[in-house]
Amino acid sequence: MSAGELLARGLERLGIAWTPGQLEALESHRRELERWNRAYGLVKACGEELVVRHFLDSLAGLPVIAGLQPRRTLLDVGSGAGFPGIPLAVFLQDCEVTLLERSARRAAFLANVVLLLGLRHVRVEEKQLAELAGRFDLVTFRGFTPLDRDLAGLRAAVSPGGHLVAYKGRRERIRAELEAAGITEAEAAVFPLQVPFLEAERHLVVVRGSSGETNFR
Secondary structure, three states, X not given: OOHHHHHHXXXXXXXXXXXXXXXXXHHHHHHHHXXXXXXXXXXXXXXXXXXXXXXXXXXXXXXXXXXXXXXXXXXXXXOOOOOOHHHHHHHXXXXXXXXXXXXXXXXXXXXXXXXXXXXXXXXXXXXXXHHOOOOEEEEEEEOOOOOOOOHHHHHHXXXXXXXXXXXXXXXXXXXXXXXXXXXXXXXXXXXXXXXXXXXXXXXXXXEEOOOOOOOOO
């Protein structure tokens, strides 16, 4: 099975409708990453593993993220090789997306992919989180930090009424992170993710950006 076929089957299993242009955008991102990876080692995966563990994992959260309001703006913190920010941006064309990456090498890769894919609603910022001005409706991250390590900084980037969205693994580890961060059950919702062709346990944690109780339904 080719990478494109694997992507298409994964999207179908996730219930995500796609156009040929969107699939080609994901494929272009993958090909460019495979090319850069040989020289710079941006991710420790290639071939089918790259598709499943990075592209499909990122897109497994799309149905939840697409339903959050407001979502006019999205900040992807520690975007690295573009996950989850670029795959999400391919499908969230009505959302202004900022990819935040402190590494000059990775930021250059992101800028190249954004230009290659023609993602005019996406910009790249080569900065630390503390250096970034502005606030965003959605702040996503995947593998950036444990929830309790920089919660104040992450929440400071979320606009009033917005959400912090973290891609996480095992439920027991999430429970420990929420407790360490002082986040109550009323402030957070944990959504199980079924990543196609992946047996590992994955979840999406959605937290209100500002303090105060919020009930998720």
